[in-house]
Amino acid sequence: MMNFKLRTKLYFSHLxxxxxxxxxxxxxxxxxxxxxxxxxxxxxxxxTNANLAVLVQRVNDFNKSNIRDFNFFTSIPAVQGLVRARxxxxxxxxxGSTVNQWQSRFTQAAESILKQKQYIQEIIYLxxxxxxxxxxxxxxxxxxxxxxxxxxxxxxxxxxxxxxxxPTSKNHTTDIILLREEGTLVKGNxxxxxxxxxxxxxxxxxxxxxxLSVYCEHFLNWFKSTxxxxxxxxxxxxxxxxxxxxxxxxGDEIVSNKDFKISSITDKSFLDIISSEQTMVAPKIxxxxxxxxxxxxxxxxxxxxxxxxxxxxxxxVISALNIFLMVSGASIILAFVLITLITKAIIGPIINxxxxxxxxxxxxxxxxxxxxxVSGELTDVxxxxxxxxxxxxxxxxxxxxxxxxxSENAHLSSVSTIECSKIALxxxxxxxxxxxxxxxxxxxxxxxxxxxxxxNIEMSEIEKIIEEINVKTKVINDIVFQTKLxxxxxxxxxxxxxxxxxxxxVVAEEIGNLAKMSGKASxxxxxxxxxxxxxxxxxxxxxxESTEKIVVSNKENIDSGHNVVSDCTLVFEKxxxxxxxxxxxxxxxxxxxxxxxQGINNINEAMSVIDTASNSANLSATDASELSNTLNDEIQxxxxxxxxxxxxxxxxxxxxxxxVNNPKSEDEQYASELDNIIDFEISEEDEIATETFSNExxxxxxxKKADSL
Numbered sequence: 001m002m003n004f005k006l007r008t009k010l011y012f013s014h015l016x017x018x019x020x021x022x023x024x025x026x027x028x029x030x031x032x033x034x035x036x037x038x039x040x041x042x043x044x045x046x047x048t049n050a051n052l053a054v055l056v057q058r059v060n061d062f063n064k065s066n067i068r069d070f071n072f073f074t075s076i077p078a079v080q081g082l083v084r085a086r087x088x089x090x091x092x093x094x095x096g097s098t099v100n101q102w103q104s105r106f107t108q109a110a111e112s113i114l115k116q117k118q119y120i121q122e123i124i125y126l127x128x129x130x131x132x133x134x135x136x137x138x139x140x141x142x143x144x145x146x147x148x149x150x151x152x153x154x155x156x157x158x159x160x161x162x163x164x165x166x167p168t169s170k171n172h173t174t175d176i177i178l179l180r181e182e183g184t185l186v187k188g189n190x191x192x193x194x195x196x197x198x199x200x201x202x203x204x205x206x207x208x209x210x211x212l213s214v215y216c217e218h219f220l221n222w223f224k225s226t227x228x229x230x231x232x233x234x235x236x237x238x239x240x241x242x243x244x245x246x247x248x249x250x251g252d253e254i255v256s257n258k259d260f261k262i263s264s265i266t267d268k269s270f271l272d273i274i275s276s277e278q279t280m281v282a283p284k285i286x287x288x289x290x291x292x293x294x295x296x297x298x299x300x301x302x303x304x305x306x307x308x309x310x311x312x313x314x315x316x317v318i319s320a321l322n323i324f325l326m327v328s329g330a331s332i333i334l335a336f337v338l339i340t341l342i343t344k345a346i347i348g349p350i351i352n353x354x355x356x357x358x359x360x361x362x363x364x365x366x367x368x369x370x371x372x373x374v375s376g377e378l379t380d381v382x383x384x385x386x387x388x389x390x391x392x393x394x395x396x397x398x399x400x401x402x403x404x405x406x407s408e409n410a411h412l413s414s415v416s417t418i419e420c421s422k423i424a425l426x427x428x429x430x431x432x433x434x435x436x437x438x439x440x441x442x443x444x445x446x447x448x449x450x451x452x453x454x455x456n457i458e459m460s461e462i463e464k465i466i467e468e469i470n471v472k473t474k475v476i477n478d479i480v481f482q483t484k485l486x487x488x489x490x491x492x493x494x495x496x497x498x499x500x501x502x503x504x505x506v507v508a509e510e511i512g513n514l515a516k517m518s519g520k521a522s523x524x525x526x527x528x529x530x531x532x533x534x535x536x537x538x539x540x541x542x543x544x545e546s547t548e549k550i551v552v553s554n555k556e557n558i559d560s561g562h563n564v565v566s567d568c569t570l571v572f573e574k575x576x577x578x579x580x581x582x583x584x585x586x587x588x589x590x591x592x593x594x595x596x597x598q599g600i601n602n603i604n605e606a607m608s609v610i611d612t613a614s615n616s617a618n619l620s621a622t623d624a625s626e627l628s629n630t631l632n633d634e635i636q637x638x639x640x641x642x643x644x645x646x647x648x649x650x651x652x653x654x655x656x657x658x659x660v661n662n663p664k665s666e667d668e669q670y671a672s673e674l675d676n677i678i679d680f681e682i683s684e685e686d687e688i689a690t691e692t693f694s695n696e697x698x699x700x701x702x703x704k705k706a707d708s709l
Contacts (some may be wrong), residue, residue: 016387023029076366111237157273181632206663268458356637363634395603399599399600399603400600402596403593403596403597404590406592406593406596407590407593407597409589410586410589410590410593413582413586413589414583414586414590417579417582417583417586420575420579421576421579424572424575424576424579427568427575428569428570428573428576429571431565431568431569431572432569434565435562435565435566435569438558438561438562439566441554441558442555442558445551445554445555445558448547448550448551449547449551452544452547455543456540456543456544459536459539459540459543460540462536463533463536463537463540466529466532466533466536467529467531467533469525470526470529470533473525473526473529474526476518476522476525477519477522477526479518479528480515480516480518480519480522481515481519482510483511483512483515484515484516484519486511487508487509487511487512487515488508490504490505490507490508490511491505491508491509491512494508
């Protein structure tokens with residue numbers, strides 16, 4: 001039953017140790033997932049505004065170009081409809097009164113855009129039903145030169161999917177899509193991000209798509225080496241200009257973020273970022289490890305376009321969580337292994353002890369039966385020799401039994417005395433600690449008295465404050481009296497005035513009523529203050545009396561406890577002295593036992609004369625002696641197993657609580673404990689084995705036990 005309880009407690013503690021880390025890890029994982037999802041949701045709006053700003057900024061650039069000779073886009077009817085942007089976004093758009101003016105502006109801007117490699121790359125023509133791509137026109141400068149037929153096949157599914165999933169209303173001309181091209185559009189494993197834009201004609205019908213590219217070659221190496229999540233100021237040529245916080249240099253120029261102005265983007269979120277020089281995460285994850293967001297704006301020099309760009313590797317976002325999960329998993333596995341080893345180390349010895357105990361008990365029963373059989377044979381032989389050796393053997397047996405019992409009693413008394421001495425010393429130390437505790441209680445009682453005195457003083461202060469309020473109330477009563485008097489005088493004067501004083505008489509009467517009400521309230525306040533003073537005085541008096549009673553009672557209890565502790569200390573001192581005297585007496589008994597053993601040896605020498613006549617008896621006695629030795633070894637092994645089992649389960653505490661909970665007189669307590677130890681240790685099997693030992697073997701066994709103690 002004890003083994004089952006021990007197993008249950010161990011496994012239950014192991015279960016708790018394993019479950020708690022799992023709960024903590026799960027909580028952190030869920031929280032991290034929610035944070036990442038929030039970043040992605042916030043980034044959607046930012047990415048949409050950013051990509052829209054890319055396109056609209058290019059449109060705004062049309063008014064800033066002085067080039068007039070480029071006619072690349074003049075034959076494209078689709079550009080006629082690109083004159084509007086979604087309303088309400090706070091972004092300036094280009095407007096024109098005629099198609100020719102619009103085409104001219106578009107043509108002027110096209111060359112400026114084409115000179116910057118990372119922008120417009122393709123124009124996709126659609127049929128009237130928007131179900132088929134008619135052709136793809138690609139700019140002359142891009143990441144790579146691509147065969148147009150292959151390009152059409154590669155783009156068809158992706159752009160038609162975009163056409164299918166995006167509305168054709170003129171109110172949605174600013175819808176965008178973020179694409180990451182693979183294969184031929186990747187130069188040196190550097191990704192090119194594409195933005196697709198619907199193109200509508202003057203009737204509001206979609207006739208094509210403009211595809212813009214952002215080439216990341218200038219930034220990618222730097223992004224791979226940073227773990228910060230900032231916006232960066234980038235020139236339109238792709239060179240890094242300035243870091244908003246650290247102002248890190250990239251390329252051949254460095255521009256302060258205070259040197260530019262916002263003209264085309266008025267969205268408050270971007271204005272706040274730029275004006276306050278703050279950083280902001282702008283993640284946008286689309287089946288790629290790059291988290292990205294873009295915003296364009298103009299600087300003071302209106303001939304140049306700039307952009308703010310923020311990128312970060314998604315691996316860096318989740319790397320900390322992955323490391324935490326790996327470390328936590330390894331910690332749980334290590335904890336599980338350690339717990340398993342500790343469990344085996346605790347339960348394994350207990351199981352071995354129990355199995356050994358069962359085996360030893362079976363062997364003891366077998367040996368006991370053999371002893372009974374041999375003893376029967378020895379009895380028969382001893383009967384035939386009883387005529388010559390009866391008196392001598394009887395005397396020898398009596399002396400041997402007395403000596404062995406005295407020797408064993410002396411040994412047990414020595415053990416008991418040592419234990420009693422330890423208990424007495426522990427009791428003495430405990431009483432000293434109790435005495436110190438009582439003194440601490442006395443000090444605490446004094447502190448209570450001082451605190452009560454302070455409280456009484458504070459209550460007296462309250463009483464003084466109430467008396468001061470009472471004085472102020474008397475002043476109010478005087479004011480009320482004066483007010484009544486003034487009201488009376490006013491009434492008299494109003495009566496003298498006749499009709500002209502009628503209104504003044506009403507006022508005088510109301511003043512008199514107010515004076516009466518004030519006087520009544522003042523009297524009530526005075527009564528309340530009088531009652532409060534009486535109650536405060538009563539509380540102070542009761543507090544003082546109760547505190548004095550408690551102090552007196554506690555002091556009496558403390559004095560009584562102190563006296564009891566002093567008496568207990570004297571009792572323990574007497575007990576220690578008495579134990580020392582018992583040690584001396586036991587030593588004398590041990591010396592007498594040795595002398596008796598010597599006398600028994602002399603008798604044994606005399607008994608050798610009759611050795612010839614008792615050969616058969618000696619053979620039987622030898623067999624009995626061997627069996628007795630075997631039985632003694634088995635019994636000793638059984639005792640070791642029991643002691644080991646008790647140590648593993650209960651520890652080394654046994655008699656301290658009994659001696660504390662059952663106080664007796666010194667002599668009675670010692671005698672009772674000695675009898676209990678003797679009754680516990682001496683069994684019937686021990687007596688049989690002891691009677692068959694030789695005197696020399698018994699003496700050696702006593703010496704070994706004394707050395708072990």
